[in-house]
Amino acid sequence: MFLELNDLSKMYDEHNGVRSFDLSVEEGEFVTMLGPSGCGKTTVLNMLGGFLRPDGGEIILDGRDITRTIPEERPVATVFQNYALFSNLNVIDNVAYGLRYYHQLKKSAARKAARKYLELVGLSDYAQTMIYHLSGGQQQRVALARSLAIEPKLLLLDEPFSNLDAALRNQVRQDLKALQKKTNITMLFVTHDQEEALFLSDRIVVMRRGEISQVGTPKEIYYQPQTEDVAQFVGSMNQTLSIRPEDLTLKAGGEAVIERISFYGAYTDYLVRQDDDLILIKSFGKQPDWQPGQAVTIEKE
Amino acid sequence: MERRTLIRQTYKQFDKLILLVLIGLVGLFIVYPIVSIVAFSFRSGGEFSLTHYQSIFSPANRKLIWHSLWTASSAAFFSTVVAVMISLSAVLSGPRWQKGLEKAVMISMISPPFVSSLAFIILFGRRGLITYGLLGLSLNPYGPQSIVLLQALGGIAFASLLLFANLEQIDLFQVLASRDLGAKGQHTLKDIIFPALRPGILSAFFVLFTMNIADFSTPIIVGGSFKTLATEAYLIAVSTPNLGQAAAISVLMVPSALIAFYFYRRNMRLGQTIGAKRSIKDIDLGLRLPGWLRLIIFLPAISYFIITLLKYGVILVSAFANTSSGRIKWTLDYARTLPPNNLAAIGRSVGYSLIAALAATIIGLLISWYTHRRRLPLMEGVEFLTSLPYIIPGTFFGLGYVAAFSSQPLMLRGTAIILITNYCFRQLSVPIKAANTTFSMLDRSIDRAAKDLGASELQTFWTVLLSPLRTAFINSFITVFTSSMMAVGAIAFIVSPGRTVASMELFRSVGQGRYGLASFQAVLLIVIIFVFNLILLLFKDRKGGRDVSRTKRSK
Ligand SMILES: Nc1ncnc2c1ncn2[C@@H]1O[C@H](COP(=O)(O)OP(=O)(O)OP(=O)(O)O)[C@@H](O)[C@H]1O
Ligand SMILES: [Mg+2]
Numbered sequence: 011m012f013l014e015l016n017d018l019s020k021m022y023d024e025h026n027g028v029r030s031f032d033l034s035v036e037e038g039e040f041v042t043m044l045g046p047s048g049c050g051k052t053t054v055l056n057m058l059g060g061f062l063r064p065d066g067g068e069i070i071l072d073g074r075d076i077t078r079t080i081p082e083e084r085p086v087a088t089v090f091q092n093y094a095l096f097s098n099l100n101v102i103d104n105v106a107y108g109l110r111y112y113h114q115l116k117k118s119a120a121r122k123a124a125r126k127y128l129e130l131v132g133l134s135d136y137a138q139t140m141i142y143h144l145s146g147g148q149q150q151r152v153a154l155a156r157s158l159a160i161e162p163k164l165l166l167l168d169e170p171f172s173n174l175d176a177a178l179r180n181q182v183r184q185d186l187k188a189l190q191k192k193t194n195i196t197m198l199f200v201t202h203d204q205e206e207a208l209f210l211s212d213r214i215v216v217m218r219r220g221e222i223s224q225v226g227t228p229k230e231i232y233y234q235p236q237t238e239d240v241a242q243f244v245g246s247m248n249q250t251l252s253i254r255p256e257d258l259t260l261k262a263g264g265e266a267v268i269e270r271i272s273f274y275g276a277y278t279d280y281l282v283r284q285d286d287d288l289i290l291i292k293s294f295g296k297q298p299d300w301q302p303g304q305a306v307t308i309e310k311e
Numbered sequence: 312m313e314r315r316t317l318i319r320q321t322y323k324q325f326d327k328l329i330l331l332v333l334i335g336l337v338g339l340f341i342v343y344p345i346v347s348i349v350a351f352s353f354r355s356g357g358e359f360s361l362t363h364y365q366s367i368f369s370p371a372n373r374k375l376i377w378h379s380l381w382t383a384s385s386a387a388f389f390s391t392v393v394a395v396m397i398s399l400s401a402v403l404s405g406p407r408w409q410k411g412l413e414k415a416v417m418i419s420m421i422s423p424p425f426v427s428s429l430a431f432i433i434l435f436g437r438r439g440l441i442t443y444g445l446l447g448l449s450l451n452p453y454g455p456q457s458i459v460l461l462q463a464l465g466g467i468a469f470a471s472l473l474l475f476a477n478l479e480q481i482d483l484f485q486v487l488a489s490r491d492l493g494a495k496g497q498h499t500l501k502d503i504i505f506p507a508l509r510p511g512i513l514s515a516f517f518v519l520f521t522m523n524i525a526d527f528s529t530p531i532i533v534g535g536s537f538k539t540l541a542t543e544a545y546l547i548a549v550s551t552p553n554l555g556q557a558a559a560i561s562v563l564m565v566p567s568a569l570i571a572f573y574f575y576r577r578n579m580r581l582g583q584t585i586g587a588k589r590s591i592k593d594i595d596l597g598l599r600l601p602g603w604l605r606l607i608i609f610l611p612a613i614s615y616f617i618i619t620l621l622k623y624g625v626i627l628v629s630a631f632a633n634t635s636s637g638r639i640k641w642t643l644d645y646a647r648t649l650p651p652n653n654l655a656a657i658g659r660s661v662g663y664s665l666i667a668a669l670a671a672t673i674i675g676l677l678i679s680w681y682t683h684r685r686r687l688p689l690m691e692g693v694e695f696l697t698s699l700p701y702i703i704p705g706t707f708f709g710l711g712y713v714a715a716f717s718s719q720p721l722m723l724r725g726t727a728i729i730l731i732t733n734y735c736f737r738q739l740s741v742p743i744k745a746a747n748t749t750f751s752m753l754d755r756s757i758d759r760a761a762k763d764l765g766a767s768e769l770q771t772f773w774t775v776l777l778s779p780l781r782t783a784f785i786n787s788f789i790t791v792f793t794s795s796m797m798a799v800g801a802i803a804f805i806v807s808p809g810r811t812v813a814s815m816e817l818f819r820s821v822g823q824g825r826y827g828l829a830s831f832q833a834v835l836l837i838v839i840i841f842v843f844n845l846i847l848l849l850f851k852d853r854k855g856g857r858d859v860s861r862t863k864r865s866k
Contacts, residue, residue, distance in 0.1 A: 061487055080599070081490040088491050094484035098506040107502075112493025160492060 011070075012037035012196060013164060018067035020053055021220075028053045028220045031067070035213075038194040040187075042207040045217035046243065051200040053220075055166050058198065059088045072163050082111070087157035088166040092173070093149050095141045101152055102128065102137040108160035127155040130189065147178045154186070158193065167199045171206070183209060204244050208232060216240045255279070255292035257311050260300065264307030268300055282308060322767040329769075330687070333678055337693050340736040341700055344711030351714045352558035363559035372543075376563070378455070379540040382530075383523035383567075386459045390466030391516045393611045395508060397467070398474040400612040402504055403605070405595040412612075413475060419619040420468040421840050422626075423797040423814050426833045427461050428532040429821050430625040433830070438635055440625075453535025461533060462523045467615055469522075470515035477511035477578070478504075483589040486596055496598035514578035517571035518702060524564050525704025528799055532821055540564065544706055548804055554714055561707040568703045575702055576695075623837070629830035645831035653816055657835065660813040661843070663727060664795035667734035671791045672784055674735070675742025680772055682743075683750050684758065694743060701740035705800025708737060713804050725807040733802055734795035741794075742787035749783045750776075785851045789844055796840050813839075 013035040021027035028050040035041050043051045056062035058069060060081035068077045076084055087108070096104055105127050109120035128134050131151040141149065150170060157165055171179045187210055190197055201207055207214050208228040216223045216231060216239075224231060224240045233254075235241035245254060256277075260268075266284040280291040280300065289308060300306070355362045366372070397416065401409045434441045435452045442448045481504065489499045527541035534542065540560055548557035600608075633640040678697060682690035700708050712733050716723035723729040753776070761771040799814050806815050813836050820829035 059487070059491060061490075080597075081487070082493050082495055084491075086491070088488070090484045090488060092482070092484055094482060094488035096485060096489070096502065099502075107489070107494070108492030111489075111495070111498055156488075156492065 011035065012039075012072060013198075014068075014070040015054075015058075016068050016070070018054070018057060018064050018069065020057060020062060020064050026050075026220070028057075031222065033215060033222070033225070035196060035198070037072075037196055040190050040197045040199065040210060040212045041215060042199045042201060042211040042213075043215045043217055044201060044204060044207040044244070045223075046202060049217045050220040051202075051217060052168055055088070055168050055198065055200055058164065059086055059166055060084045085160075085163040086166060087160050087162035087164075088168065089153050089157050089170045091169045093153040093170075095149055095152055095156070097141050099141070100137070101133065101139050101141065101144070104141065104152055105155045105159050107156060112160045124155075124159055127159040130158065130193075131155045131185075146174055147182060150174060150182060151185075154189070158189075158195065161195075163196065165195050165197045167197060169200055169202070171201075171203075179206075186210065208244070214244075216243060218243075253310065255290040256294070258289070258291045259293060259309050259311050260291060260298075261307045261309055262298075262304075264305055266306050266308055268302050268304050268306055271300060271302055282306060284308060319767060322769050326767070326769050329677065330681060333674060333681065334689075334693055336674065336736075337678075337696055340732050341696050341739075344708065344715040345699065345703075347714035348554075348558050348707060348711040349562060351554050351710075352562045355555055363555045366556065367559055367563060375538055375540050375543055378537065379524050382455050382458050382462070382539065383520050386462035386523050387466060387516050387519035389459070389463035390470050390519050391512055393463075393467045393615055394470030394474055394515060395512060396608050396611040397471045397615065398478055398508065399500065399504065399608045401475065402478060402500075402591070402596065403598060403600065403608065406593040409593065415616055415619075416468050416471045416475070418841075419616070420472070421793060421797075421844065422622070422833065422837055423799060423817060424465045424526065425528040425532055425799070425818060425821055426626060426837075427464050427622055428457075428529055429826060429829055429833060430622040430629075431457065431461060431533060433625050433629050433634055433826055440634055440639070444634075444636075444638055451535070453533055453537075455534065455537045457533040458530050458537065458539075461529050462526060464615075464618065465529070466515075466519040466522065470519060473515045473518075473578075474508055474511045477508050479590050479592045481507045481591045483591045483594060483596075486591060486598075490598075496600040497604055499596075499598055500600070510574070510578040514571070514574040517567070517574050521564070521568045521571040521702060521704060524567055525561075525706045525800055527706065527803075528818060541704075541706060544710075545803065548710060548713075554710065557706075558710055558714065561704060561710055564704045564707060568707075572699065572702045576698060626830045626833050626837075629827060630834040631831075633827060635827075642827075645828045649828075649831065652811075653813070653832065656811050656816045657813045657839065659727070659810060660796055660836075661839065663731050663812065664734060664792045667731045667738075667795050668788045668792035670731070671735040671739050672742045672787045675739050675787060676746045676780055676784065678739075679743045679746035679750060680776070683747050684755075684772075684776070685768065697736075697743055698740040700737045705737070705798070706804075709733065709801035709804045712801075716805075724805065725810075727810070729805050730802055730812065733805060734791070734798060737798070737801055738791040738794055741790045742783065745783035745787045746780060749780055753779055782851065785847055789847045792843060792847075793840055796836065 011034040013033075015031055015033045018031040019027070019029045021029060026048070031054060033041075043054060045051055053062065057064050060076075060079060064077065068075055070076070071085065076086075096107065099107070102121055102124055106115075106117075106120035106124035109115045109123050110117060113120075115123060125134065125137070128137060131154055133148060133151055133155065136144065136148065136152075141152070144152065150173075153170070171182055174182060183206060199207075199210060208231075211228055213225060213227055214231045215225050218239050224236045226234070231240065231244050235244060260280060260282070266282045266289075268280055269283050269288065270281040272279040272281075277292055277294045278297050280293070282289050282291060291308065352363055353359055353361070397412065401412045404412070432452070433439065435450070437443065437449055437451065439450075439452070442450050442452070485503050486499055489503050494502060524539075525541050527539070527545035530537065530539045530542045531545070540563060544557045544560040547560070548554070628634075628639060630645060631641060631643065633642050633644070675697075678690070678694055681687050682694045712729055713724070715721065716729055723732075757775050758771050761775045762768075766774060797814050799818050802812070803815065803818075806812060813832070817829055817832040817836060820826075820832055
């Protein structure tokens, strides 16, 4: 395997941290760590980046044990949540930074090499711009270019889109996916947005309380959740029926009663009471004009 | 009228009243003295004239200007360099050392500036313990080199504290990013840490330069026949009733103060960069540096603390020993023969300083609130004015008080009020700066929430903002109190002989060459300041109001 995490652990105290984390990633794979806040995603990433020393376990990257390698010498790059761009440098010097130090290029050579990566993220025109004149989305792309420029064996991304608004996020996601295909760099991505994870990943690692709940392809995770937690976190699941809300529809008349209707535009959520159970139904497209309190029957599609 | 509306009306009026009082105080105790002293410098025999300035630029005085410039700038330069090394040491050592270092710097602030001069003379003077006692030499240590050395030593703590504040602004993720991209320790220092310090460095240098220019106590004690602008202004002011000449000299110090002021304000405003940040404070960055660089950084820092310890040690020994023969002979004479008015002076110092600290803190927090929280348009200017006295030379501000408050209807000379207000308004910038920082970390929606729930502006301040300001309050109180206890420059001209304060008594003893007595007075003063600092720190360590930064992190 290209990247192997064996029995990696780091506990801050009795409950918080990461314990016995095992994961294998293939070269060129896009793997996402998904889980609720505080489940230890950043902790894993920090150990991979070299910013946090594990209590135990090992990290093997491309056949080399890098568990104790200092960050400046790891062939790993990180895109930070706040981008951490160097605000005293302009765009091109930000991107050239790693080329100067990690690859030990001269200043002018580094700048020249950096152009290629600016082009890659579509910011060639902004080479001389100072960081604080860029929009959020542009800053995000500079951060990406800066990390890609050192041609890391592994790229880590910690919620890189969380500071962007919804429309922009969608665009940036598409771009990242295309970029990953193009560069074939192995990426480990962190998010707590399940849609993002499902869309981007080759494989998803669902985490909870510092441990792995399930590893699988997006489809496996979505359709065959192995634990209730995974099912709950990745889309919602109707426990009693063990069926996804979007697989149910409503018919007029019957024993069940509509309790609440939430209109979201593209779809509508109905909360329906049947034999003392609350069941969630998600219907796409335009729906009949159901009213709360109306008697209905739940059917599988 | 309904009772609720009546109460609301009252609060509104009260709010306006407070604002007016604040503006009035700033006008009376900051603007008016400054304007008065400038006016004095342009007047001779009751008419407008430039005589005072013409006499300043006589060849003899030009030498003084030159003396002041080069000693003040070299001392400021050395202080700043060492302070940079101290703050880099703080970055390089783990959180535990970092805290210790910060405390050590704070403690090294607790002594009037000329106590260093005192220790220096005891060790290296004509009858110095080292030069005469140990080495049998009889050197003349008096001269410009000693002024530079002692002013440099005296400025280090101040510059370090200023730079520590800059360090807190550094984003941890920038440091991590630079390491992540292959930068070695020295590169991270050069690319991330140093740029963050730069505005602080400029600010520290120019503020120290201004302080040194205005400092008359060090040159008088260790300068020998070497004279500067400040000593000249001081001697003129205390020996002749004519304010004009001294006023003109101190007006000459203003340009450098204005430059200092510019950089100081700019540094205050910095730190609002992009994105969420996490301070590097209290985090071990694990930067690795080559040995030679570590030596360059740690050596000056360590030396400074050794010298500081030595200074306190020497003063302590000399307070209970006769060293005039170049040997140590233990004695309790100084304690026994302490003039009774000394104790009264200490009592006054403590009383005045406590009142001044309380007043400055309350006024400062309120001004910060009206300026940065309420964003009242006029207040920007008012806040700007409040940072003037902190930067302009103490001599200038002190003479300003003499010029402004020596005649009816504002005859305050000889009263306690003139001293207290001088202490208070000199340091007003401290609580304002502290409160500004706290406010900038506090989400604005808290106030809106309180106001939505029907609280008036004043009630909002009282109920939801006061508690987060607690740390700022106590820190500022300590700083203003300590500085007031040690102040000499600004108050030398307004203290009346019958009601002096401890720092002035101490300065006088040093000036008279009574080093043993001076040491004993210094020890007393330092112990008292130290005890009060400890008591106040106890308040700070009790829980409550300290979680501002934490609430910010957990979005
Ligand atoms: N330096 C630390 N000291 C003590 N506890 C910590 C530290 N860093 C993180 N923790 C705790 O460890 C747990 C895991 O933190 P981590 O930052 O890895 O979570 P996360 O999955 O990245 O969460 P989020 O989605 O909110 O970023 C949390 O409960 C956190 O409070
Ligand atoms: Mg995280």
